[in-house]
Amino acid sequence: MNISEETKSKEKSCCGPDCCSDEAVVTTILEDDITKEKTEEELKQIVKDEYSKIALQSKESNESSCCGSTSACCGDGAYSIMADEYKGLKGYNPDADLGLGCGLPTQFAKIKAGDTVVDLGSGAGNDCFVARAETGETGRVIGIDMTPAMIEKAEANAAKLGFRNVEFHLAEIEKMPLEDNTADVVVSNCVLNLVPNKVNAFREVYRITKPGGHFSISDIVLTGELPPQLKVAATMYAGCVSGAVQKDEYLNIVKNAGFKDITVQKEKMITIPDQILLDYMTIDEAKEFIRSGYGIYSITVYAEK
Ligand SMILES: C[S@@+](CC[C@H](N)C(=O)[O-])C[C@H]1O[C@@H](n2cnc3c(N)ncnc32)[C@H](O)[C@@H]1O
Numbered sequence: 001m002n003i004s005e006e007t008k009s010k011e012k013s014c015c016g017p018d019c020c021s022d023e024a025v026v027t028t029i030l031e032d033d034i035t036k037e038k039t040e041e042e043l044k045q046i047v048k049d050e051y052s053k054i055a056l057q058s059k060e061s062n063e064s065s066c067c068g069s070t071s072a073c074c075g076d077g078a079y080s081i082m083a084d085e086y087k088g089l090k091g092y093n094p095d096a097d098l099g100l101g102c103g104l105p106t107q108f109a110k111i112k113a114g115d116t117v118v119d120l121g122s123g124a125g126n127d128c129f130v131a132r133a134e135t136g137e138t139g140r141v142i143g144i145d146m147t148p149a150m151i152e153k154a155e156a157n158a159a160k161l162g163f164r165n166v167e168f169h170l171a172e173i174e175k176m177p178l179e180d181n182t183a184d185v186v187v188s189n190c191v192l193n194l195v196p197n198k199v200n201a202f203r204e205v206y207r208i209t210k211p212g213g214h215f216s217i218s219d220i221v222l223t224g225e226l227p228p229q230l231k232v233a234a235t236m237y238a239g240c241v242s243g244a245v246q247k248d249e250y251l252n253i254v255k256n257a258g259f260k261d262i263t264v265q266k267e268k269m270i271t272i273p274d275q276i277l278l279d280y281m282t283i284d285e286a287k288e289f290i291r292s293g294y295g296i297y298s299i300t301v302y303a304e305k
Contacts, residue, residue: 040196043243044172047194048147054098055124055149086126091133096125096157102190102240102298103218106130108265109302110214114138115184118208120173120201120217121145121191125154125166131187132166142183143168144176174200178208186215190298193220193244202257206305214304216265221247224294229280230272241296251301259303266300 038046086092086104100123111117111134119128122143132141145151145168154168171177173195186205195201205215220240231241245253254262272295277286 043196044146051123051147052149054100055147055153057098086130089130089133091130093125093129093157093161095160096123096129096154098124098126100190101126101218102220103266103268103300105187105189105216105218105300106134107216108300109134109185109187109216111135111139111185116140116142116182117185117187118176118178118183119143120186120188120205121194122154122168123150123189125157125168127187127189128154128166128168129157129161129163131185132163135165137165139165141166142178144171144173144178146170146172174204176204176208180207181210181213182208184210184213186213186217188215188217188219190218190220190240192217193240196243198245198250198253199256202253202259206257206259209305211305214302215259216300216302218266218298218300219250220244220270221250221297221299222295223247223297224292226294226296227281227289230277230289244296247297247299250299254301254303259305262301262303264299265302266298268298270296270298272296 086097086101087094089104089106106127109117109131111131113134113136115135116139117128117131117135119125119131119141122128122145125143128141128143132139135141141163143151143154143166145154148170151168151170158166158168169177173191174197186209192198192201209215222241222244223246226241251262251264274286277289281289
């Protein structure tokens with residue numbers, strides 16, 4: 001990585017504090033998030049408000065919005081820095097793809113025909129429709145999301161496809177309206193990082209998973225501490241960072257919930273561009289940060305009950 005004064009003097013990053021009209025507001029919210037104690041309910045309300053707006057945007061406008069959670073930020077051309085490529089997957093429905101994922105959980109989910117699959121934080125239904133292609137007519141796919149606009153969008157997508165065995169529930173992951181031992185497979189894409197109480201969320205995932213069932217979850221975790229101001233910048237750049245916990249802590253929460261055979265199936269570092277680092281730290285600090293190997297990772301975790 002080549003960090004130079006020249007880079008610093010380039011036009012300010014779209015993710016910096018002084019471009020894009022909505023950005024100052026979002027930065028304030030994020031700084032607030034990090035610096036002030038908020039209740040779990042307040043944090044969830046912020047998430048709900050943000051995803052209500054995103055639900056009304058297309059993938060393309062998320063792409064051009066600095067506030068879309070996986071936005072590559074204005075104008076750098078790349079679509080998404082986190083989302084894996086869904087196009088070409090069996091069951092892929094472009095209307096359900098808002099570009100909000102950070103992995104491909106169904107890739108490692110070992111879904112079989114006839115399975116009951118629960119998707120946590122299902123958004124517009126992207127992973128539900130991919131899962132439905134694997135469960136077939138005889139299976140059941142259940143999407144859970146706490147944002148009404150996302151549920152509406154997902155239900156409209158399911159209705160268009162004429163699926164009778166895909167259902168969406170407006171609910172929180174920490175308190176799902178599902179019986180114990182419902183799911184053969186649980187999937188989730190870039191959601192648990194947003195949940196303030198991850199211990200309760202994974203306990204609930206354990207409760208609804210059948211004995212012998214499993215989950216495949218893609219999520220964002222951190223390694224090492226990001227300086228607070230960089231955490232704000234990283235959230236602006238990548239989304240889904242301010243609520244992310246350390247990778248070890250995440251895997252411990254999974255283990256303490258009762259899951260076994262926990263494996264990280266895929267891991268991908270999210271690179272923060274030099275330009276953004278240099279908006280928040282000196283060149284020497286940026287070099288030290290890069291050397292430390294600390295950063296933001298997208299992981300896909302598999303575990304069994
Ligand atoms: C980053 S988006 C991912 C959406 C979807 N998984 C995808 O890949 O397109 C996060 C979603 O999780 C939902 N969500 C966040 N926290 C939640 C919670 N505690 N309970 C239920 N849904 C939640 C949001 O409403 C939003 O739709």
